[in-house]
Amino acid sequence: MVEHSGLDIMFLNKYSPGSSSTSSSEAENKFFSKLKMSLIKKYPQKNAETLSAQYGTNLLLIGVSLMLALAQRGPAVKEEHLLTFITVLMLVQLVWMLCYMIRRERERSPVPERDAHAGTRWIRGGLTMLALLSLIMDAFRIGHFVGYHSCVSAVLGVYPIIHALHTISQVHFLWFHIKDVIKKYETFERFGVIHAVFTNLLLWCNGVMSEAEHFLNNQRRRLTALGYTNYTPEPEHNCNCSTSMCSMFTSSLYYLYPFNIEYHIFVSAMLFVMWKNIGRTLDHHNNRKRPSTRTSILLLGPILGLLALASSITVLVVYLIHVEKSSQTREAAVSMFYCYGVVMMACMCGASGTGLLIYRLEDWPMDTGKNPSRQLDSELLMGSSLGSWLMSWCSVLAVGASQSSPSYRWTCLAYSLLLILEKCVQNLFIVESLYRRCREHVGSEDCPGMVPEIFSVTGSMVPPYDGIVNRAYETQDKCCASLEGEQPKKRQVCSRNNSLPVGKSLNVTPGRNRQILKNITIFLFMCNISLWLLPAFGCRPQYDNLPEQEMFGFSVWSTVLNVAIPLNLFYRMHSVASLFEVFRKV
């Protein structure tokens, strides 16, 4: 038994006792046809996942190594090479999307399963806006190419055209197919989706790199103007522009970069959820989109949020104007930025903390159902916080130990510490909000499915309660159906609808809690938009911080910033999206 214990299901089917005398060539044929079949059709899911993830990772790494070579400005690798590589990847993705859509069109038979949590309508709407701004950027790039076409490579003209095409088809794909749970022809789909994920990630990296380079050049130019260093910018091209608009195109491009960058990273996250969903069996209890809740009175949150937004824009404008002038006004501008930051962080910590406190008071069960979209959300929040945490700890260390003492030394310390705290508390608040069960739906028809923690033993065993029920009592009855024999304390969960004087004498009622939570969420939403705006449009005083440069050296410190700031930008945009989700849910 031990030696020959492999499972021989297939052999058993093919080789009945009578057919044991088949010739060896026939057996060989069967062997190969079986191998072929098991390679094409029966490839196990875990392996296909690993293989496709490895494929995607290596695509990205090829791109990253090209970028590293490009950053060195050697003669071997030029921008054209990188753009050619990315263009090829985009073309492959275009072909794949086309094939996928044609195939889906042809099938037409049963409606494919759809994951209700992936890519909600408002997030797709937001992405469409970002995509439109990306298209404008492509138009500017084409204009720029036309101006310099006599002395630049043709790739610089082809790239924006393909990118525009790619953007349009990708948005179409997102609107109609992002929720698909693919269960047929999985291998082809899996590779296509992962290819799309990593193509977008590479486009994100490319955008981040271009922006960081632009920013560093700007800063060097400014420092040269102030007399600190000596920097002569290399001419971008060897010929003059043939149209009058070139400089307008170039300068406008950098205002559009932040949107393009966010577009790609968001698409990449959405496609990743689609990839995780391939071959997944949906749990139909969990896979229901909850309708958004009624709007309640919103006053304080939006007002404070708008105040935060207005003050951020003011700070941004003042900073950008003053930082270019003398070193004294520069220091004043940086001081102002840190003071503003301290106030913002303190308010946000307070708001998130209050939200958490309310959750602690409510004692509401958590939702532990499987939901790749939500899991990715919370992991991304944590992951993208890493960058600013490292940056902040470096600042804390440098400010604490440095000999030089700029006027904003202690504000910078307070800002760094509060930034760490704020991200911790906000992450906790968002994660808890996302994992909370929906408020509106206890007592509605999905009660047994919705509260598996309380009904853990019976929840999965009891079949859906669909017998003849008096509709008038349905809400109450269904909820209690699976509770027979549970402890009396738990039974009371359902008597909530009876006319007991619940929470009458308490100073916080659930209705008021909900209102406070909504206000907090909208306030945090606006604050995160504000904090995205500042670095996205060039307010990055950390590059100039002397204590950090002394302690870590210029190259290490700017590497830390070049990693931390794009991650922070993504963090802010991602929490804006998550907070919108929370707002709809509370």
Added chain:
Amino acid sequence: MVEHSGLDIMFLNKYSPGSSSTSSSEAENKFFSKLKMSLIKKYPQKNAETLSAQYGTNLLLIGVSLMLALAQRGPAVKEEHLLTFITVLMLVQLVWMLCYMIRRERERSPVPERDAHAGTRWIRGGLTMLALLSLIMDAFRIGHFVGYHSCVSAVLGVYPIIHALHTISQVHFLWFHIKDVIKKYETFERFGVIHAVFTNLLLWCNGVMSEAEHFLNNQRRRLTALGYTNYTPEPEHNCNCSTSMCSMFTSSLYYLYPFNIEYHIFVSAMLFVMWKNIGRTLDHHNNRKRPSTRTSILLLGPILGLLALASSITVLVVYLIHVEKSSQTREAAVSMFYCYGVVMMACMCGASGTGLLIYRLEDWPMDTGKNPSRQLDSELLMGSSLGSWLMSWCSVLAVGASQSSPSYRWTCLAYSLLLILEKCVQNLFIVESLYRRCREHVGSEDCPGMVPEIFSVTGSMVPPYDGIVNRAYETQDKCCASLEGEQPKKRQVCSRNNSLPVGKSLNVTPGRNRQILKNITIFLFMCNISLWLLPAFGCRPQYDNLPEQEMFGFSVWSTVLNVAIPLNLFYRMHSVASLFEVFRKV
């Protein structure tokens, strides 16, 4: 219903209809006591996880920022500061382990649940070996401190003592508690375990940094000796050693570093699994350790493996001797290394590929049960491959585009491409092996639990079959018990023990397959040990590669290597551990 729909379980218990006239101060008291309770006792799991993960991450980041400052060799941060920080973390972990063990000792009541897959006995044994080598290292460090005690900080003496104490108690903890699934006092435990995870990770980072620095200094010294650069090493201390053994201690230390580094990263991975297990409900069907299989004939695998190991040691010795001599012998040594690498990679690709082919032929179902230990294993394999993939792609790019042409140019290209392929194929092989269902146990008593994909509908519903059964027929009967009413094809799974002439006419029988797989596994096991040995003991020719230095610049290329090589070392050790697991399972 909409406005006041919060769950008021606790209010209901406290405020019965009669007590609605309680005074407001009493209500306030209750409010606070409730808040306190919900903060301490009822803290939701997801939040506690997020909070503790954030705590641990920030600990690590503080350490990393200290290291970055240390690397700059500024006056503000010295080695003592970093060592003090790490010592404090180790002391906290020591106190926590003590508290944990005392608490466990006191409870004594029911045996705590244990995760059978976490920290198998042989892995703990291996760790104990590594810990012993770490202890020797601590002894050398103490000796070194005694020699220089007049001019170095006392921290350099305290650190190895605490580290030795930490190592001993940690090994004790691993032997007796690593499998615990904690369900009581979770918050305290969660923070303690994550603290331990990140303390070990920080110790790993510290080891990696010291080793990289040592290696870079060595290389600079060598290049100076060859006349390439001009480097005068700084004196390590300001006074002379008071004993005669100091130089012996210092030079021996660097042979022990690799083991110490592996020890910490492995402990960290094991503790991470323990952290993931906190509050988890074990699936008792899956949570059974499978007994290891009978050994079959092993000849080719071990012989080829030993050959690989012997040739690696030869290459290492020849390389280390020749690299220090003239630049001609150095080039010959590097060429030899790459030729050896190409042969090794090709053989390993072949072996892993054959293994995958056998799996494709067998069509065995996969095991999809939850198992954090296995999931971490496969994620770590993928994650730690990233480093070498990036390194290899950079090499491919540099060799492909470079003008300078050393004699080993094309061997280096072939080596890099094969390295990428080898890691891909080996990952696939290991992941598939880990996720395969055990071979020996279909037909044994855990049949219904072990094959949930085939018996997916009944598997989870049918209660454990523990009635009165004739023991003689148990093996066969039990397996088929849950199959009543299934399709005839599936029934045949169990008739395997009957005397059908199964697979008689096929050229590959399951028994032979198993033998081939075992041989492949043992071969890969030895190969991975070989490939760990080389970089661990100083064979890192990549640092000298001219094309890469030209293309990426010295600082970027050595940063890539400083990240990729430690990750690769971890990858090799980790695949050794995984392959051992596979060997026991096949």
